Amino acid sequence: MSIENSFPKRYEPAEVEKKWQKVWYESGLYRFDEKSSKPTYSIDTPPPTVSGRLHIGHVFSYTHTEIISRYKRMQGFNVYYPFGYDDNGLPTELLTEKEHGIRSHQVDRKKFRELCLETGKKYSVLFSDLWKRLGFSCDFESAYSTISPSSQKISQWSFVDLHKKGFLERRKEPALWCTKCATSFAQAEIEDVNKAGMYVHIPFTVDGLAPLVVATTRPELLSACVSVFVHPDDDRFKSYIGKKAKVPFYEHLVPVIADDKAQIDKGTGVVMCCTFGDSTDILWWRKYQLPLREAISKFGKMTDITGPLKDLKIEDARKKMIELLKEKNLVLKTIDIPAETRVVNTHERCGTPVEFLVQPQWFIKVCENKEKLIEVGRKIKWNPDFMRHRFENWVENLSWDWAISRQRSFGVPIPAWYSEDGKHIHVASADELPLDPTETKPKVKCPSGEWIADNDVLDTWATSSVTPLINARFTLPNERKNFLPMSMRPQAHDIIRTWAFYSIVKSFYHFKNIPWNDIVISGHVKKPGAQVQGSQMAGQDFAKKTKISKSKDGDTFAPEKIMERHSSDAIRLWSAGASLGIDVMFDENGMAEAEKFLNKLWNASRFALMQFEGFEPKVKTPIVNSEDLWIRARLKQVISHYQTSFNAYEIHLAKVELDKFFWMNFCDNYIEFVKCRFQTGSDAEKKSAYQTIYDVLFSLLKLYAPYAPHITEEIYQLYFAQFEKSESLHLIEQPKTSDLTKEEEKALIDTEFLIAAISGVRIGKSKNQIGFKVPAEELIIGSSEEGIKSLNLFKPVLQNFSSATLLVIGNISSLKDGWETSREDVKVFLKINPEHLKKRDPA
RNA sequence: GGGCGCUUAGCUCAGCUGGUAGAGCGCAUCCCUUACACGGAUGAUGUCGUAGGUUCGAUCCCUACAGCGCCCACCA
Numbered sequence A: 001m002s003i004e005n006s007f008p009k010r011y012e013p014a015e016v017e018k019k020w021q022k023v024w025y026e027s028g029l030y031r032f033d034e035k036s037s038k039p040t041y042s043i044d045t046p047p048p049t050v051s052g053r054l055h056i057g058h059v060f061s062y063t064h065t066e067i068i069s070r071y072k073r074m075q076g077f078n079v080y081y082p083f084g085y086d087d088n089g090l091p092t093e094l095l096t097e098k099e100h101g102i103r104s105h106q107v108d109r110k111k112f113r114e115l116c117l118e119t120g121k122k123y124s125v126l127f128s129d130l131w132k133r134l135g136f137s138c139d140f141e142s143a144y145s146t147i148s149p150s151s152q153k154i155s156q157w158s159f160v161d162l163h164k165k166g167f168l169e170r171r172k173e174p175a176l177w178c179t180k181c182a183t184s185f186a187q188a189e190i191e192d193v194n195k196a197g198m199y200v201h202i203p204f205t206v207d208g209l210a211p212l213v214v215a216t217t218r219p220e221l222l223s224a225c226v227s228v229f230v231h232p233d234d235d236r237f238k239s240y241i242g243k244k245a246k247v248p249f250y251e252h253l254v255p256v257i258a259d260d261k262a263q264i265d266k267g268t269g270v271v272m273c274c275t276f277g278d279s280t281d282i283l284w285w286r287k288y289q290l291p292l293r294e295a296i297s298k299f300g301k302m303t304d305i306t307g308p309l310k311d312l313k314i315e316d317a318r319k320k321m322i323e324l325l326k327e328k329n330l331v332l333k334t335i336d337i338p339a340e341t342r343v344v345n346t347h348e349r350c351g352t353p354v355e356f357l358v359q360p361q362w363f364i365k366v367c368e369n370k371e372k373l374i375e376v377g378r379k380i381k382w383n384p385d386f387m388r389h390r391f392e393n394w395v396e397n398l399s400w401d402w403a404i405s406r407q408r409s410f411g412v413p414i415p416a417w418y419s420e421d422g423k424h425i426h427v428a429s430a431d432e433l434p435l436d437p438t439e440t441k442p443k444v445k446c447p448s449g450e451w452i453a454d455n456d457v458l459d460t461w462a463t464s465s466v467t468p469l470i471n472a473r474f475t476l477p478n479e480r481k482n483f484l485p486m487s488m489r490p491q492a493h494d495i496i497r498t499w500a501f502y503s504i505v506k507s508f509y510h511f512k513n514i515p516w517n518d519i520v521i522s523g524h525v526k527k528p529g530a531q532v533q534g535s536q537m538a539g540q541d542f543a544k545k546t547k548i549s550k551s552k553d554g555d556t557f558a559p560e561k562i563m564e565r566h567s568s569d570a571i572r573l574w575s576a577g578a579s580l581g582i583d584v585m586f587d588e589n590g591m592a593e594a595e596k597f598l599n600k601l602w603n604a605s606r607f608a609l610m611q612f613e614g615f616e617p618k619v620k621t622p623i624v625n626s627e628d629l630w631i632r633a634r635l636k637q638v639i640s641h642y643q644t645s646f647n648a649y650e651i652h653l654a655k656v657e658l659d660k661f662f663w664m665n666f667c668d669n670y671i672e673f674v675k676c677r678f679q680t681g682s683d684a685e686k687k688s689a690y691q692t693i694y695d696v697l698f699s700l701l702k703l704y705a706p707y708a709p710h711i712t713e714e715i716y717q718l719y720f721a722q723f724e725k726s727e728s729l730h731l732i733e734q735p736k737t738s739d740l741t742k743e744e745e746k747a748l749i750d751t752e753f754l755i756a757a758i759s760g761v762r763i764g765k766s767k768n769q770i771g772f773k774v775p776a777e778e779l780i781i782g783s784s785e786e787g788i789k790s791l792n793l794f795k796p797v798l799q800n801f802s803s804a805t806l807l808v809i810g811n812i813s814s815l816k817d818g819w820e821t822s823r824e825d826v827k828v829f830l831k832i833n834p835e836h837l838k839k840r841d842p843a
Numbered sequence B: 001g002g003g004c005g006c007u008u009a010g011c012u013c014a015g016c017u018g019g020u021a022g023a024g025c026g027c028a029u030c031c032c033u034u035a036c037a038c039g040g041a042u043g044a045u046g047u048c049g050u051a052g053g054u055u056c057g058a059u060c061c062c063u064a065c066a067g068c069g070c071c072c073a074c075c076a
Helices: A013-027 A056-074 A090-100 A109-133 A149-165 A219-224 A235-240 A279-287 A304-309 A314-327 A367-378 A387-396 A460-464 A467-471 A493-511 A530-536 A559-565 A568-575 A588-610 A626-647 A651-680 A683-704 A709-724 A742-767 A785-802
Strands: A040-042 A078-080 A082-085 A139-145 A168-178 A190-194 A197-206 A209-216 A225-230 A244-246 A253-258 A271-274 A333-337 A343-347 A355-364 A381-383 A416-419 A425-427 A451-453 A486-492 A516-522 A778-783 A806-811 A826-831
Touching: A013 A109, A013 A568, A013 A709, A040 A056, A056 A078, A056 A109, A056 A486, A056 A516, A056 A559, A056 A568, A056 A651, A082 A109, A082 A467, A090 A109, A109 A139, A109 A559, A139 A149, A149 A168, A149 A425, A149 A460, A149 A467, A149 A493, A197 A219, A197 A314, A209 A219, A209 A225, A209 A235, A209 A271, A219 A225, A219 A271, A219 A304, A219 A314, A225 A235, A225 A279, A271 A279, A279 A355, A304 A314, A367 A387, A367 A493, A381 A387, A387 A493, A460 A493, A467 A493, A486 A493, A493 A516, A559 A568, A559 A588, A568 A588, A568 A709, A588 A651, A588 A683, A588 A709, A626 A651, A626 A683, A626 A742, A626 A785, A651 A683, A651 A742, A651 A785, A683 A709, A742 A778, A742 A785, A742 A826, A778 A785, A785 A806, A785 A826
Parallel strands: A040 A078, A082 A139, A225 A253, A381 A516, A486 A516, A778 A806
Antiparallel strands: A040 A486, A168 A355, A190 A343, A197 A209, A197 A244, A197 A333, A225 A271, A244 A253, A416 A425, A416 A451, A778 A826
């Protein structure tokens, strides 16, 4: 069957994409080959958190990795491109609570865990379906789940090992607490939110002196007040230092202490210290050995010591307290603080303001190793490099050790037990894992009473930070030896302080090594017009966000919806157009442009292949025309740039180079140049063109394959597959480049003259406002001596292009009239028969 | 307040190791040329944020400043 018949006139992405996805996934094309002799390139794919549906931002950043994986595979690597689901821990619990309209602590723990598992399964299918619809080349069949027994085993091993090495300890101290989620959490999970507040000025009486006026935004904590602070240099209050102040309403006495941390010019210059209103309170509490007065419970209700506020929620308690104080004339003044100038730390998962509760928690010590961690970070190649600063900045500013216990239900259990008096701790040994301490008893007898199981679970990140170990199947029977460090970690920049940081911490503590050689950071997709929205929110509580969030933006950026409007290849090409690590604006226009490209590639391929007559690709054909040598030489140059860019993970630069070559060199020039040869060329010339088209087009397919796997596979299968034997384009190695031959170098120079002359002809036709096929009587080209020699090589092309009856190539100085071209040493004059010129209004 | 990034054509952005600027969209004029009108040709539009410095020469290097964005700290 001829190409004309077998190659459809129009490209139908919807059908074609579905067709190849089916073939790829059914044949296991992208399955990881455990026994391959090729060098391994391993990717530490982010297992998406099961916390809701994925949005276009996920598609964007995951696509970058997917493109890199295909490139590496076609560069001859045995690519390990796994897939996983982070389906344990708080995010999945919150999703489950939302889906079922329940709260975890109100439901049977076992039952709740089952619901979470179900939720995880449901979303895993949604996730993998989406990635398959985008043609991702992950090994979906061996996808891991972070709640699976083997992941739990590895996660618990990590716990046990860190404990053994002394990096992990259980401490009873103030920890970041979320009263809504009823759990502690880590510094990395704090998110700043602008929130309006109010200073309340309250007088504390001091014997023999005027009352001390405290300014506070948290009057509901008055009962938890343990001291009052002033600045040592503040002359107004020097006489108060060392005296006792009486807390209004509750009437207990607290010391007045001088400390540099109290700011003279803030509020009234007098600040109360409560246990705990903020992190400074903790600092003072420790420094001055102050007593502990707890006013807030685990669930955010006021405690007994708050008297009339008991059982109220924090915000309600605040209002009530102000009322009570006002009744007693104890509010001297209130000052509103607008949201723009006040920032409150919240729990990023739910937006609840941070509280501090004293509970026994497990901490991984990170603060004492800041310098070493920064050093380890520098051994990793950061792409782009400036993202390393964000990591270092975070480590430098760490002020809390990593709290990893969560007072929740669904997660990896903490493999530890405590004696009834709390004096003894028993941590499981590595060979017993995985285990749930609530179901298993230690073999060792408890020195005092019975062992009590740790009822908490591990922070989600405590498990996801060992994905390199999960990928290496560490400690499992089928362990992948020599798998660490992995080749590359891809991720977005928002989780540098969590996922990247924690993974580096763990790898360093366990093995004194880096988790991966390279880290590749991608940006976010921002919603258009987000800045405007931000400023319009002035005066209200707001989180300054241009990032697309699934909770706030709903379906607008749902990938499924976008895929109804654009093909997968187009979405991929659009994603590939962004600079490494840079945020981009969501842009459907860009996807439409990508669709134009697909159309162009289709038509160019179809047309070029249709010309083949009596051509046998595998028979070596001599290349005889300069244009052919030229396009081949250009291709070599492009491949070289392409590879340099790709190896630096600059996938968009590789694409820009490729696009330029395809549109400007191949379509606009080369194909146009050879058209005439198809009709009037000699046999050898035709074959030279066929061979060149075959080679260049095939190379183009291979080079575009990582970006647009569907259309390139389709074109490959329609024609090239019959000669190339490979079952898929995606298993073929990418074209290699080599130094230019002497002939190719000469062809580059010669063809530049042709291009200049052709542009002259185009200018001529355009200025005369005539169609391309309107014949010229004469085409006169003036050029330099060198140019004349070069141009003489292309007479048939020039003649065909201008449809000129007479072609003259001569010395440039003899050509008076004519059009300047792209170069000074080529000038073109086109003589058109007046009959062909359009009758235009002379005005 | 600390750190990082950005500031280039009306819009979105590209410009690797310094030599008087590019793409796409948009705009104007033309062309349905036997691959593609989801196309092609031609063209207009930029003192490359501001001010200094290094240099024979800077959009690209250095310094300062400004605006914008992000990360972090600030939370009485």
